[in-house]
Amino acid sequence: MTTLHPDEANARRxxxxxxxxxxxxxxxxxxxxxxxPAVRAPLVLGGMSFNDVTETxxxxxxxxPGKWWLPxxxxxxxxxxxxxxxxxxxxxxxxxxxxxxxxxxxxWDITNFVFWIGIGHAGTLISxxxxxxxxxxxxxxxxxxxxxxxxxxxxxxxxPGIHVGRVWMAWMLFPIPNYNYIWPNFRSPLLWDxxxxxxxxxxxxxxxxxxxxxxxxxxxxxxxxxxxxAKAGGPAALKGDGIRAFAYGLLSIGWRFSGRHWHRYEAAYxxxxxxxxxxxxxxxxxxxxxxxxSILPGWHTTIFPPYFVAGAIFGGFAMVLFLLxxxxxxxxxxxxxxTLRHLENMAKILLLTGSMVGFAYAMEFFIAWYGxxxxxxxxxxNRATGPYWWxxxxxxxxxxxxxxxxxxxxxRQSPLVIFIVSVFVTIGMWFERxxxxxxxxxxxxxxxxxxxxxxxxxxxxxxxxxxxxxxxLFLLFTRFLPMFAIAELKAVMPExxxxxxxxxxxxxxx
Amino acid sequence: MxxxxxxxxxDHHGHDAHHGPDPRVLLSRENIYLPEGAGxxxxxxxxxxxxxxxxxxxxxxxxxxxxxxxxxxxxxxxxVMAMSLGAMFFVMSQHLINAGWSVTIRRQxxxxxxxxxxxxxxxxxxxxxxxxxxxxxxxxxxxxxxxxGDYLLQKKAPYLNEPFFVIRSLLYIGVWLYLCQRLWSxxxxxxRTGDRTETVKARRMCTWGMFAxxxxxxxxxxxxxxxxxxxFFSTMWPVYIFAGCAFSSxxxxxxxxxxxxxxxxxxxxxTQEHSHDLGKLMFSFSVFWAYIAFSQYxxxxxxxxxxxxxxxxxxxEGGWEVLSALLCFGHFVVPFLILMLRKVKQSSLALAGVxxxxxxxxxxxxxxxxxxMVYASAPADTSxxxxxxxxxxxAISGIVAIYAGLLIRKVASGVLIPxxxxxxxxxxxxxxxx
Numbered sequence: 001m002t003t004l005h006p007d008e009a010n011a012r013r014x015x016x017x018x019x020x021x022x023x024x025x026x027x028x029x030x031x032x033x034x035x036x037p038a039v040r041a042p043l044v045l046g047g048m049s050f051n052d053v054t055e056t057x058x059x060x061x062x063x064x065p066g067k068w069w070l071p072x073x074x075x076x077x078x079x080x081x082x083x084x085x086x087x088x089x090x091x092x093x094x095x096x097x098x099x100x101x102x103x104x105x106x107x108w109d110i111t112n113f114v115f116w117i118g119i120g121h122a123g124t125l126i127s128x129x130x131x132x133x134x135x136x137x138x139x140x141x142x143x144x145x146x147x148x149x150x151x152x153x154x155x156x157x158x159x160p161g162i163h164v165g166r167v168w169m170a171w172m173l174f175p176i177p178n179y180n181y182i183w184p185n186f187r188s189p190l191l192w193d194x195x196x197x198x199x200x201x202x203x204x205x206x207x208x209x210x211x212x213x214x215x216x217x218x219x220x221x222x223x224x225x226x227x228x229x230a231k232a233g234g235p236a237a238l239k240g241d242g243i244r245a246f247a248y249g250l251l252s253i254g255w256r257f258s259g260r261h262w263h264r265y266e267a268a269y270x271x272x273x274x275x276x277x278x279x280x281x282x283x284x285x286x287x288x289x290x291x292x293x294s295i296l297p298g299w300h301t302t303i304f305p306p307y308f309v310a311g312a313i314f315g316g317f318a319m320v321l322f323l324l325x326x327x328x329x330x331x332x333x334x335x336x337x338x339t340l341r342h343l344e345n346m347a348k349i350l351l352l353t354g355s356m357v358g359f360a361y362a363m364e365f366f367i368a369w370y371g372x373x374x375x376x377x378x379x380x381x382n383r384a385t386g387p388y389w390w391x392x393x394x395x396x397x398x399x400x401x402x403x404x405x406x407x408x409x410x411x412r413q414s415p416l417v418i419f420i421v422s423v424f425v426t427i428g429m430w431f432e433r434x435x436x437x438x439x440x441x442x443x444x445x446x447x448x449x450x451x452x453x454x455x456x457x458x459x460x461x462x463x464x465x466x467x468x469x470x471x472x473l474f475l476l477f478t479r480f481l482p483m484f485a486i487a488e489l490k491a492v493m494p495e496x497x498x499x500x501x502x503x504x505x506x507x508x509x510x
Numbered sequence: 511m512x513x514x515x516x517x518x519x520x521d522h523h524g525h526d527a528h529h530g531p532d533p534r535v536l537l538s539r540e541n542i543y544l545p546e547g548a549g550x551x552x553x554x555x556x557x558x559x560x561x562x563x564x565x566x567x568x569x570x571x572x573x574x575x576x577x578x579x580x581x582x583x584x585x586x587x588x589x590v591m592a593m594s595l596g597a598m599f600f601v602m603s604q605h606l607i608n609a610g611w612s613v614t615i616r617r618q619x620x621x622x623x624x625x626x627x628x629x630x631x632x633x634x635x636x637x638x639x640x641x642x643x644x645x646x647x648x649x650x651x652x653x654x655x656x657x658x659g660d661y662l663l664q665k666k667a668p669y670l671n672e673p674f675f676v677i678r679s680l681l682y683i684g685v686w687l688y689l690c691q692r693l694w695s696x697x698x699x700x701x702r703t704g705d706r707t708e709t710v711k712a713r714r715m716c717t718w719g720m721f722a723x724x725x726x727x728x729x730x731x732x733x734x735x736x737x738x739x740x741x742f743f744s745t746m747w748p749v750y751i752f753a754g755c756a757f758s759s760x761x762x763x764x765x766x767x768x769x770x771x772x773x774x775x776x777x778x779x780x781t782q783e784h785s786h787d788l789g790k791l792m793f794s795f796s797v798f799w800a801y802i803a804f805s806q807y808x809x810x811x812x813x814x815x816x817x818x819x820x821x822x823x824x825x826x827e828g829g830w831e832v833l834s835a836l837l838c839f840g841h842f843v844v845p846f847l848i849l850m851l852r853k854v855k856q857s858s859l860a861l862a863g864v865x866x867x868x869x870x871x872x873x874x875x876x877x878x879x880x881x882x883m884v885y886a887s888a889p890a891d892t893s894x895x896x897x898x899x900x901x902x903x904x905a906i907s908g909i910v911a912i913y914a915g916l917l918i919r920k921v922a923s924g925v926l927i928p929x930x931x932x933x934x935x936x937x938x939x940x941x942x943x944x
Contacts, residue, residue: 023706036706037710037932278797281801289808293809300809300815301745302809303745303749359725359728360745363728363748370743371743372665407717
């Protein structure tokens with residue numbers, strides 16, 4: 001990009017700068033990588049007008065993201081069918097089909113649960129915490145990250161449900177009066193998990209859905225207009241516009257873009273952001289309590305709550321990048337909405353949260369020694385040098401070492417490198433949970449109780465199936481729902497400023 | 511979010527006389543400097559009071575034994591050091607995230623940060639006393655020669671030994687003084703030269719600086735506070751101490767800003783919008799402290815492992831339970847409820863009131879960590895919390911008074927905001943709602 005964005009030119013003028021005096025070259029990348037503190041990089045590129053933004057975002061839901069979408073979705077859906085098969089087999093046969101032993105009685109099931117629930121946290125962080133911190137760049141990723149949250153929670157929710165053995169008794173997790181007078185143990189963090197995760201799923205779904213209402217109404221109005229124009233002898237409507245007008249109409253619950261609607265919408269949005277923020281911390285803190293309230297060496301350590309939260313955000317951001325970097329290439333026009341600056345910002349968050357996780361690993365190790373508890377110390381030495389050394393070092397190299405690449409601008413500005421690191425981080429965060437759970441369990445106090453855990457094919461395929469389910473849901477989302485928050489994107493464009501004097505006013509918002 | 515998102519377009523504001531006050535008026539000398547000699551009287555009184563209190567502390571050391579006096583002294587030093595460290599964290603974090611809104615309040619954080627050498631200067635005599643005093647006067651138990659045979663201590667001896675302790679202490683101090691000096695010099699150099707690359711240099715140094723800060727604060731918190739009871743350990747400890755640093759520094763900033771605004775300074779430069787956001791930070795650090803404090807307590811209580819529970823058991827008897835309960839309410843519930851109100855956050859004076867309360871709670875928090883250790887070796891003495899409270903009061907208020915006196919001089923000695931920051935327009939135009 002060689003022509004200056006109006007925002008940038010204005011900032012240069014105000015800073016009394018000549019073009020050459022900018023810090024960082026505005027001509028590298030897509031023009032958003034300027035390092036000058038006086039310049040706020042533009043968040044929407046390509047000289048898009050308000051109308052262009054609407055057309056681009058609605059286009060994904062109306063015309064589809066591309067020819068690749070159907071085969072990709074079919075493939076993901078067939079992988080997803082594995083989880084149905086495996087869970088069905090598990091229910092018919094019993095948890096013996098997993099590789100659990102007397103000693104390692106929690107393994108992939110809970111690893112997968114914590115992994116998926118952690119993935120979801122980035123969505124809430126972006127939509128709630130970054131909203132409270134007024135980080136405008138979140139507008140490019142918040143919608144898809146929130147969607148990802150919901151889908152990750154769906155995947156996560158499967159595992160505690162099926163790991164209880166008699167799945168048909170899972171409803172007893174809830175305090176419902178029953179003939180056996182069985183009540184859940186309210187003193188167990190495992191029960192708090194049920195409440196924390198279901199609250200989190202509810203609020204996240206509300207937040208996601210409420211944010212989408214104006215955009216759903218836009219899709220409704222566009223379909224409706226096309227239908228009426230076709231009836232009046234204009235251009236033919238798109239295939240499926242009748243269903244669209246009905247379905248989006250139903251979902252947009254009477255939204256009319258009136259000032260009163262917006263006023264309430266914004267108040268509700270802020271309140272939900274305020275509620276979601278403590279929720280996102282509480283969910284993973286309670287997940288960490290599952291382990292840390294025990295007296296098992298390797299599980300009991302006080303830093304677990306914030307350490308789990310940092311790890312969840314870390315893993316979640318990696319997943320956002322893992323999904324959106326390919327999407328940026330595949331969806332027409334998305335590079336104007338999701339710039340290199342957005343990716344660089346998220347790469348910096350990976351570096352920060354990865355290092356926070358590394359800090360927690362270091363503190364754990366230090367206190368395992370300093371605490372002078374022989375069992376605790378042995379567990380940690382065993383993690384690093386015992387039979388699961390490969391899992392431990394996979395975790396360290398993926399989570400702590402690989403994000404350190406982002407100290408270098410060259411790497412954090414390269415989508416390919418960010419993508420590769422995000423794959424590593426995703427792998428590393430799965431292994432982190434595996435290390436915590438399995439490596440602490442497989443050595444008990446008596447050598448006679450020492451067992452290795454070997455995953456069975458059912459273990460593996462259940463996890464693969466959950467990945468397929470996650471991808472399928474995400475692909476369906478990109479095809480049928482607005483992938484960006486249209487109004488929020490417009491609000492961060494210079495044209496929305498009341499003092500904007502440029503000539504690039506949109507050709508009408510809708 | 512859309513309504514807030516529009517606000518930050520500082521580049522569209524401020525330079526147009528039709529849309530806002532003229533920056534030349536806002537940045538006039540009368541608005542961003544204190545008058546010559548301002549605060550001199552108050553600061554002299556505070557320094558005098560401080561000196562008297564320190565003298566009384568020395569007298570108290572003779573009456574009640576140096577161990578108690580040293581503990582009270584340590585509470586004061588750690589409390590003010592936490593404020594300066596928290597302010598340093600604030601400055602570094604604002605540089606790192608390239609924040610615009612906070613530019614006009616940053617200098618006050620820098621002023622607080624720049625008192626770090628003073629806190630260090632107070633700490634050094636304490637550390638020397640710990641190393642040189644005879645056994646029964648030592649506050650740090652593991653330094654006593656009659657403790658060296660303890661089974662746990664022998665295991666920890668590679669870490670808890672005097673030479674390594676001294677080396678580590680010097681290392682933390684060195685790291686902090688270096689970071690503090692660099693951050694200060696980038697900021698005032700820009701005042702003078704207007705060179706925007708200073709901002710970029712400061713941001714760059716904050717990247718590794720934040721890592722150095724995190725590690726040094728963590729281990730300093732182990733060495734100077736946690737290891738007062740060498741049996742106790744908690745991986746959450748550094749986070750807890752850090753939460754106190756962040757909590758106290760924003761409270762102190764709110765107080766300084768309220769005083770300056772009451773003196774008719776910073777009109778239109780630091781507005782209710784800045785107060786509002788600072789209030790949000792006070793709110794969130796109060797919640798953060800509660801989250802960390804609760805998690806640490808809860809996990810230790812639930813697991814009930816003797817080496818860990820001793821720490822809390824000791825603070826649940828002998829009168830300490832009152833202070834423990836007070837901290838739950840005063841350090842968390844009270845600021846949490848009051849700071850919920852937007853009107854409070856938007857008023858710099860109300861915020862300063864909450865800030866004073868928060869600082870009191872912060873001092874009590876450090877007191878709660880350190881002071882029970884004085885009579886820890888005699889748990890039968892259930893009245894331990896009530897012994898020689900006057901000594902605690904004079905020692906702590908002496909240090910706080912000197913700190914406040916020096917801070918007043920520091921604030922009055924220079925410009926009240928950073929000049930020539932490239933993000934200044936954004937800070938002047940800062941609005942929470944548009």
